[in-house]
Amino acid sequence: MTMSARRQAPAVARNRGPILDVLRDALPVSGRVLEVASGTGEHAVHFAAAFPDLIWQPSDPDPDARASIAAWREEAGLNNLLPPVALDASSPQWPVSDTEAVVCINMIHISPWEATEGLMAGAARVLDSGRPLILYGPFRREGLPLEPSNAAFDADLRQRDPRWGLRTVESVRVCAFDQGLAFDKLVEMPANNLMLVFRKA
Numbered sequence: 001m002t003m004s005a006r007r008q009a010p011a012v013a014r015n016r017g018p019i020l021d022v023l024r025d026a027l028p029v030s031g032r033v034l035e036v037a038s039g040t041g042e043h044a045v046h047f048a049a050a051f052p053d054l055i056w057q058p059s060d061p062d063p064d065a066r067a068s069i070a071a072w073r074e075e076a077g078l079n080n081l082l083p084p085v086a087l088d089a090s091s092p093q094w095p096v097s098d099t100e101a102v103v104c105i106n107m108i109h110i111s112p113w114e115a116t117e118g119l120m121a122g123a124a125r126v127l128d129s130g131r132p133l134i135l136y137g138p139f140r141r142e143g144l145p146l147e148p149s150n151a152a153f154d155a156d157l158r159q160r161d162p163r164w165g166l167r168t169v170e171s172v173r174v175c176a177f178d179q180g181l182a183f184d185k186l187v188e189m190p191a192n193n194l195m196l197v198f199r200k201a
């Protein structure tokens with residue numbers, strides 16, 4: 001029996017449709033998209049299939065995640081989906097030097113703050129002026145209490161690693177601004193998630 005490396009994240013089936021709707025509006029019509037923290041690779045397959053004129057570059061620092069992405073990619077047989085690369089957002093060196101867009105789904109709350117700082121610095125390095133960095137995930141809004149589901153999730157994350165936890169939209173905006181990424185828009189998403197779009201100034 002052959003064991004497949006393909007992993008599945010149950011949330012992907014729920015969030016990929018709503019995320020796709022925002023991507024249709026925010027992504028360029030052609031060129032390369034760098035996905036940071038691709039995880040299982042299910043989003044990469046879904047979005048590469050939905051955007052045949054884009055070249056989708058998945059990445060993850062975790063070798064098991066890259067094996068899963070590679071297995072999903074092999075099964076999908078999409079010629080616009082590239083093999084996954086090892087990319088740690090917090091590293092000053094990324095294996096991709098230029099791209100038309102950067103997408104990062106569900107990483108900021110589940111990694112140390114240095115990963116967010118690195119994501120902003122890296123996106124600013126690889127994007128040309130006007131090109132987008134697109135984020136999805138749960139966030140805090142300054143001055144507002146967390147919804148009960150996000151409060152429980154945040155407590156669980158902090159217990160698993162005190163460096164993790166939901167970030168405020170405002171702190172992420174300041175971090176982006178400091179690297180030369182201008183805030184473009186915020187989109188409310190199902191299940192108390194948000195999408196944030198920044199553009200290289």
Ligand SMILES: C[S@@+](CC[C@H](N)C(=O)[O-])C[C@H]1O[C@@H](n2cnc3c(N)ncnc32)[C@H](O)[C@@H]1O
Pocket residue numbers: 009012036037038039040043060061062065087088089090104105106107110111115
């Ligand atoms: C909750 S998973 C999300 C995966 C996928 N984007 C999704 O929504 O299903 C978080 C991912 O972030 C990746 N990650 C953690 N720290 C990272 C870092 N410093 N740079 C890039 N990816 C990181 C993990 O390896 C993991 O695949």
